[in-house]
Structure formats: structure tokens, C-alpha cells
Amino acid sequence: MSYLTLSITLVFVLIPLVLSKTLNLGLEKDTIIATVRSIIQLLAVGYVLQYVFDAEHFIFITLMILLMIGAATQNARRKGASIKGITWKLIVTFIFIEVLTQGILLGLNITPPTAQYIIPISGMVIGNSMVLGILFLNRFTSEIETHQDETELILSLGGTPKQAIHNQLIASIKASTIPTIESQKTIGLVQLPGMMSGQIIAGADPVQAVQFQLLILFLLLTTAVVTSIMLGFLSYPTLFNERMQFLKLKDGES
Amino acid sequence: MDTTTKPAVEFRNVNYSADELHILKNITGTFPEGKITTLVGPSGAGKSTLFKLCNGLRSPQSGDILIKNKSINDYDPVELRRNVGIALQSATMIKGSVLENLELPLALQSKSIDHDFAEELLHDVGLQGDFLHRNAKDLSGGQRQKLSIARTLVNRPKILLLDEITSSLDRVSQHDIEELIEKINEKYGTTMIWITHNLKQALDIGHYTWVMMNGEVIETGESSILHSPKNERVQQFVKGELE
Structure with a gap:
């Protein structure tokens, strides 16, 4: 999967954001934090794992x-x-x-x-x-x-x-x-x-x-x-x- | 207090605190062996806490408690608790039948209860033998209290601590339990310490009494002291002016 394709999957984050905003659920902030954290944490782990597997x-x-x-x-x-x-x-x-x-x-x-x-x-x-x-x-x-x-x-x-x-x-x-x-x-x-x-x-x-x-x-x-x-x-x-x-x-x- | 009878339980300058509350303050006194001593006083006087100290469920921060002239700290906790039985006001039951509850003290020693002994115990506390297979959760408050006493008797304790065991019983059941207390005391020479709010019970059944207030022992002596207490607060309590 390319990074471009991966970025398109962010539409799955947009759906709950729009729903939360529309229905005043107040989940927008936590959803964005969770998304950013998961991207950073998993990418970091991916690179670390690649290094550990190679080493x-x-x-x-x-x-x-x-x-x-x-x-x-x-x-x-x-x-x-x-x-x-x-x-x-x-x-x-x-x-x-x-x-x-x-x-x-x-x-x-x-x-x-x-x-x-x-x-x-x-x-x-x-x-x-x-x-x-x-x-x-x-x-x-x-x-x-x-x-x-x-x-x-x-x-x-x-x-x-x-x-x-x-x-x-x-x-x-x-x-x-x-x-x-x-x-x-x-x-x-x-x-x-x-x-x-x-x-x-x-x-x-x-x-x-x-x-x-x-x-x-x-x-x-x-x-x-x-x-x-x-x-x-x-x-x-x-x-x-x-x-x-x-x-x-x-x-x-x- | 009686000076001729040996003490079964002796408190020496006992202090106990919990959650930054000074619950028992410098308690000193004796409970004579083979006698019935009542513990009376308003709610929050520290009476139930004093029981937990006698049974080893709590330890004082200072002072010593002697059970049969031996420091409570020198007893193995299990041995102590089998010899100093306690029936609490809450009459807590474990899940299961009346028989399972009655058998609990023996089950803890990997033993089972003899069926006849179980029926005899129930009879002693005024419950029918056919109660044995009922679910303990289905019993009324009074029936649970009676079962709780019977369960405490299974270990044949030398000292029996009874915490407001008649407060939830009707008049007839109260009378049954009063008779039972006297019977156990006479038949086995068991030392009884009984917390009661009923001063008539203290006067009629108890040989001796301790009056406690705010964590202190205010007066002790033969039960008849309740007729004419010396202390002003005890006088108020006896007249029902203190709760």
C-alpha cells in the first residue's frame, strides 16, 4: 500500500468526525488525537521493527x-x-x-x-x-x-x-x-x-x-x-x- | 468489677485508632471468666471495635489485651479466633444453605458437621431442623441472627462475643436468645460479652456491665450499677437522654 492510498483511508476518520460534529457528540478532539497518535506510534514502531529485524x-x-x-x-x-x-x-x-x-x-x-x-x-x-x-x-x-x-x-x-x-x-x-x-x-x-x-x-x-x-x-x-x-x-x-x-x-x- | 473471679479477657491501657479517628481511648478493665458481662453505651462508643480487638480482627496501636492471662499477640490468630467466637450484628451469611453456613467453621478445618449436632444447634437457637436445607439468603433477619449464633457455637468457643444479636428479633425470639445465653453460660461455663442496647437485658441477664461512651469506659461493675450510676453522663444514658 502506498502512502497516497493510506492517506485516502483517512476518509474513515472523517466519517466519525462529521457525525460527531453534526450530532454534537464532542468526540472530535479525542478522535483527532487518537488518529495522530496511532499514525506516529505505528509508523515509529514500523521503522523500529524494520531496524530490529535487519539487525x-x-x-x-x-x-x-x-x-x-x-x-x-x-x-x-x-x-x-x-x-x-x-x-x-x-x-x-x-x-x-x-x-x-x-x-x-x-x-x-x-x-x-x-x-x-x-x-x-x-x-x-x-x-x-x-x-x-x-x-x-x-x-x-x-x-x-x-x-x-x-x-x-x-x-x-x-x-x-x-x-x-x-x-x-x-x-x-x-x-x-x-x-x-x-x-x-x-x-x-x-x-x-x-x-x-x-x-x-x-x-x-x-x-x-x-x-x-x-x-x-x-x-x-x-x-x-x-x-x-x-x-x-x-x-x-x-x-x-x-x-x-x-x-x-x-x-x-x- | 469482680476481684475474686479470674479474668478471661483483660484490657491494659488499650488505644485503637483508624482513619485518624481515636476510637478506643486508654481502655483498662477485665471481663470475668465464666460470667456474662454486658457492654452498653450509645452508638459510636467503640463497643463493636472492642470486640474486633478481642477476636484479633484488629490490633491496638498501644496497650495489651490478655486472653486467659496470655497476651493476645502470643496466640496464633487461628487458634485465638476459634476460642474467642464472635457473632456480629450484620449476621453475614455465605452463599448456600443453612447447613453450609452452619458447617463453615468446620469446613475451614476440612471437617464436616454431624447432622444430629447441626440439628441440635438449630434447636438450641430456636430454629427447626428442617431449616437445614433452606437457602440462607431466604431467611428473615431474625432467623439469620439465630443461625449466626448457632454457627459461632460450632467451634465451642471459651469466650463468646455477641454484638447486638437481639436487636432485630421480635420479643419471643429475644426471650429465646436470652435463655440460650444463660444456658450456654451455665452448661459450658462460657465467658460471654454481650453488646446490647436493651438495659433490661443487661440488668436481667448480665452479671456485670461496662458502660462505654466516646471510646472510653465510663463505669464498670455489677449490672445493678445501672440502677444508680455515679457518672452524670451514664445517668443521662440510663434515662434514655443520650442516644
Whole structure:
């Protein structure tokens, strides 16, 4: 696609702008900011990726992954700001997910150890893990606040912190992972995944595109479940002190 | 306060604050072993907070609490809470049946409840045995309160803290619970500490009483002190002039 053709696609930005203006929706400013940011960010990433792919150096690949983890942490931590030490818990989770998935992919020779494979797959894994982290933290903090009485009841009867928070933890893990599992049930019927569509448009063999998409879907299942469970089990102990007393959540966006 | 009976719970210069509020101010005093002590006072006096300190759900910033002459800090929290039972005014239930709620203290120890024991407990608090399989969410406020007491009794606590457990009950149910409190106290020698707004209950059932106001203990002694309190504010409270 040429830059001229790309510029014509801006008509898809004009449509919401005109509608917003006509109906006084007030979305013009945010739409323009989002458009400009996406153009700059994606073009910058495109050039950076081109350089990293050409250089094919371990350091650059690592730096790219660290950058993704940093950005994902920055984005997700706001939803768990009321949980003590959430930044480190997110970093540890994202690193673990990355090491686990790439360890399996590279260790079993499923994908080649090149930047062209490692970076896009890492992006999808960390991005999905970030979304799952946000979903989990959102639900978990809300469950904790709603069920404070139940938590204290179990503690008062001689239950441990793990027993006292068990129901809220399980409900949050389930609620955050269900969308991933459910969307996979209808994939291919309702929607064609973005990566697969992109490959097909770029001229790849549809069957091969499907094979890669399946690989990603399976990866995302692991990512979803492991992220929620790990964040949950890293987070709940900080809700209690050494005397097994339930601590109030810090004030923060939740 | 009684000097001949051993204290089951002793407060020594206890202070507790939360959210920059000084809730309990220099509390000192004892709750005699095997006796019923009522805790009376206007709302916001710090009575429920004092209970949470006894059960180890909160810790004081200064001072010490002794349970059976041993500092509360020297107890394992789980052991402490099984021995110092608490039935709260909120009578919180977990999702599930009456049986599941009754079994909760044992389920937390990976044990199950004997069916006859469960029925006996329900009978003791004035609930029918056929309640066992009802959904706890369908119970009335009074029935939940009774179930909450029965659930606390499952651990057979040595000290029982009862937080306004009769406030949502009708007169007949209140009488049932008053009888139950006396029965448990006599049968098992359980030390009872009971927060109540009903001064008649304090006089009729309680052996001793603590009067608390604004986080302070104002008067303590045998329940009969409520007939002729020395403190002017307590006199006003007893006359119903303070809420």
C-alpha cells in the first residue's frame, strides 16, 4: 500500500468526525488525537521493527520486549493501584508469561528464534496479558470491596487469609478469563482474527495463516489463565497482615 | 468489677485508632471468666471495635489485651479466633444453605458437621431442623441472627462475643436468645460479652456491665450499677437522654 492510498483511508476518520460534529457528540478532539497518535506510534514502531529485524540482534529483541512489558505495566497498574506493590506483581507476571510462552515456542522448535517471530508473538502475548490483568484487577478490587463482611466472617471463625479471599479470587479469575475462552468458541464463525486476516490480505496461504492463528489462540488461552491466577495469588497476601487481619485497600483507581 | 473471679479477657491501657479517628481511648478493665458481662453505651462508643480487638480482627496501636492471662499477640490468630467466637450484628451469611453456613467453621478445618449436632444447634437457637436445607439468603433477619449464633457455637468457643444479636428479633425470639445465653453460660461455663442496647437485658441477664461512651469506659461493675450510676453522663444514658 502506498502512502497516497493510506492517506485516502483517512476518509474513515472523517466519517466519525462529521457525525460527531453534526450530532454534537464532542468526540472530535479525542478522535483527532487518537488518529495522530496511532499514525506516529505505528509508523515509529514500523521503522523500529524494520531496524530490529535487519539487525537480528539479541539485545534489540530483549529491549523491544522490555519496552512492551514496561508499557503494559504502566497501563494495567492504574486498575490495581489500590493493591500494594501492584507494579512489581504485574512486571513479574508479564516476564513469567513471556518466558513461559517463548520458552515453549523456541524450546520445542515451534517458531524460529528470529526477531520476525519473537517480537510480534511477544506483542500479542504481553498485550493480551495486559488486558487480562486489567480485567482481573478491576473485578478483584470490586469483589474485595463488595464482600468485606464475608472475608471478615471467615477470618473471625478461624479461617486463613486464603480461605477468607478464596471465593472472591475464584470469581475474579473466572470472570476475567471467560471472555477469552468464549470468544475462541465462535472464532472463524463470527469474526476472522486480525492477525489471520492481515496475513491473508498480505497474500499468505489461508491454511498457513489459520495454522499460525491457532498457535496464537492456544497461546492466548495459557496467557489468560496464567495471568489471572498469577496476579491473584501474588495480590491476595498483601491484603492481610502477619496477624491475619484484613487490611483496607489503598485509595486508588479501581 | 469482680476481684475474686479470674479474668478471661483483660484490657491494659488499650488505644485503637483508624482513619485518624481515636476510637478506643486508654481502655483498662477485665471481663470475668465464666460470667456474662454486658457492654452498653450509645452508638459510636467503640463497643463493636472492642470486640474486633478481642477476636484479633484488629490490633491496638498501644496497650495489651490478655486472653486467659496470655497476651493476645502470643496466640496464633487461628487458634485465638476459634476460642474467642464472635457473632456480629450484620449476621453475614455465605452463599448456600443453612447447613453450609452452619458447617463453615468446620469446613475451614476440612471437617464436616454431624447432622444430629447441626440439628441440635438449630434447636438450641430456636430454629427447626428442617431449616437445614433452606437457602440462607431466604431467611428473615431474625432467623439469620439465630443461625449466626448457632454457627459461632460450632467451634465451642471459651469466650463468646455477641454484638447486638437481639436487636432485630421480635420479643419471643429475644426471650429465646436470652435463655440460650444463660444456658450456654451455665452448661459450658462460657465467658460471654454481650453488646446490647436493651438495659433490661443487661440488668436481667448480665452479671456485670461496662458502660462505654466516646471510646472510653465510663463505669464498670455489677449490672445493678445501672440502677444508680455515679457518672452524670451514664445517668443521662440510663434515662434514655443520650442516644
